[in-house]
Amino acid sequence: xxxxxxxxxxxxxxxxxxxxxxxxxxxxxxxxxxxxxxxxxxxxxxxxxxxxxxxxxxxxxxxxxxxxxxxxxxxxxxxxxxxxxxxxxxxxxxxxxxxxxxxxxxxxxxxxxxxxxxxxxxxxxxxxxxxxxxxxxxxxxxxxxxxxxxxxxxxxxxxxxxxxxxxxxxxxxxxxxxxxxxxxxxxxxxxxxxxxxxxxxxxxxxxxxxxxxxxxxxxxxxxxxxxxxxxxxxxxxxxxxxxx
Numbered sequence: 001x002x003x004x005x006x007x008x009x010x011x012x013x014x015x016x017x018x019x020x021x022x023x024x025x026x027x028x029x030x031x032x033x034x035x036x037x038x039x040x041x042x043x044x045x046x047x048x049x050x051x052x053x054x055x056x057x058x059x060x061x062x063x064x065x066x067x068x069x070x071x072x073x074x075x076x077x078x079x080x081x082x083x084x085x086x087x088x089x090x091x092x093x094x095x096x097x098x099x100x101x102x103x104x105x106x107x108x109x110x111x112x113x114x115x116x117x118x119x120x121x122x123x124x125x126x127x128x129x130x131x132x133x134x135x136x137x138x139x140x141x142x143x144x145x146x147x148x149x150x151x152x153x154x155x156x157x158x159x160x161x162x163x164x165x166x167x168x169x170x171x172x173x174x175x176x177x178x179x180x181x182x183x184x185x186x187x188x189x190x191x192x193x194x195x196x197x198x199x200x201x202x203x204x205x206x207x208x209x210x211x212x213x214x215x216x217x218x219x220x221x222x223x224x225x226x227x228x229x230x231x232x233x234x235x236x237x238x239x240x241x242x243x244x
Contacts, residue, residue, distance in 0.1 A: 014086055030099035038069050045073030046125050052155050054078050058123040064130035068094030075101040082117060084109055122149045127158040135193050143207045150230045162224040163194035165216060172223050189242060199229050207234040
């Protein structure tokens, strides 16, 4: 994935925003089912908040907040919620979606760069349907940046397409994107990218994280939800420090 592919998406209608944010699951006219989508994603947000035990003392960040449907659940519980996204159109949509809350802030970011959030100022981060698009390089650089904003002991929840669990015969999330990939720009940020759970378990400790949990989502056995805890700062070799 390159940064440019994310900016390339034309998010000029509610339909294109929804299609980009939640994929093809809701059909060709997702704007006609927006109440269903909102309720479904809010329900998933409640689940994440439960896993992270978000409370009214927490500062929380939604990394890749998209349309803000998942974020709403955290806004109901946390002291402060940072909505973080690469796309200004998504941030505008989310600002309107969460206008009932006065504990939200909105941050337009660059690739693996969150300049407006201070070091070690966030208790918990969640990211839905974002890391599932990342190549190894993207996972590496973004985990380094998320480690920077997380407090010691802070938690990070996200999902990946687990290459270790893919069965070509019974592929769930992988199948449609494999068909798309052959005709698309390689590394296009709109395509799901397999990433190994085994590789993540090896990478995370080098970047200052402990893997607290990893479980495959029911009905999508190739998608894994990950829970990390910050245990320290990344221990980076000199060559990597030079490009951060």
